[in-house]
Amino acid sequence: MCTCCLDSKKPSFIVALWTFILCSEFIVRTPVQAVMVIGSSLPIFAAPGDDVILPCHLKPMFDVQGLTVEWSKPDLKPDPSDRLSRVEYVHLYRDRKEVPDMKMASYFRRTELFMDAMKHGNISLKILNVSEEDNGRYRCFIPKLRSRVKAAVVELVVDPDFAKTSTTEMPLHFQTPDPQDTTPANAGRSRVSVVAVVITFMSVLVVVAFSACFSRCLHQKLNKLSEGKTTQSQV
Known part of the structure; x- marks a missing residue:
């Protein structure tokens, strides 16, 4: 990932990344009722x-x-x-x-x-x-x-x-x-549904964060390229 992405979106990207890691750890540690x-x-x-x-x-x-x-x-x-x-x-x-x-x-x-x-x-x-x-x-x-x-x-x-x-x-x-x-038999199914929703939400959040970073980097590169062409034409 380019440096400009990390600099411009560092706070939101770090929050998204840590949230994703914590949710992944929760999913791994959460037992799914089977037997x-x-x-x-x-x-x-x-x-x-x-x-x-x-x-x-x-x-x-x-x-x-x-x-x-x-x-x-x-x-x-x-x-x-x-x-x-x-x-x-x-x-x-x-x-x-x-x-x-x-x-x-x-x-x-x-x-x-x-x-x-x-x-x-x-x-x-x-x-x-x-x-x-x-x-x-x-x-x-x-x-x-x-x-x-x-x-x-x-x-x-x-x-x-x-x-x-x-x-x-x-x-x-x-x-x-x-x-x-006992615990109701649908407890495992409910837990799986919650986990699926969390995974979907975090996936969307990560995609949005990376898209924002990529868009900002592309915009900055286009601006630099445009400035370079302007300078050459002036010369």
Whole structure:
């Protein structure tokens, strides 16, 4: 770039350049939400004695065999009078195996994950021989997942009047995000839209700045050329 451009447009050009650099750094550092934990938007119904599957999976497919997977009942809270009490898990998968020591006693030997399907992002929970005491909300959670949507909630309804089946399986539905656990699914798309607008604006700003510099340089060269011709004609 010519010196006259830098001298004449130095303040505005520097501002534009620094703005572009800062925005580029923001774009690089801003994570775009990709993998999401998806549960069921509809309750799962079963009769006492049924084996049920609480659907939960990752979209797009993502291998979770090396991650921790927690299934819990979020409505159960520790006893405030007992400082050593803790919320136990319905099912806990850690270090590529189940951790039974931290399970609720009522779910001992009654829950399992589909181990072979976890490499495809399937973290659905199977509960054997359900009873009315199993009614409630269940939360599947992957604490170390690199996503802002790390959890989903599935509701189980055990109804004695429900037709008894050997295994109750419901199709996987998109889970309505829990305000305490998740971020709306369109958050990533909104962020991408904002980034696209910023990139377009900065591109236009840079083009305008360079055009102004080039125009000023060209104008100065034409003036000098014109002055030179005038001097020659006078001589």
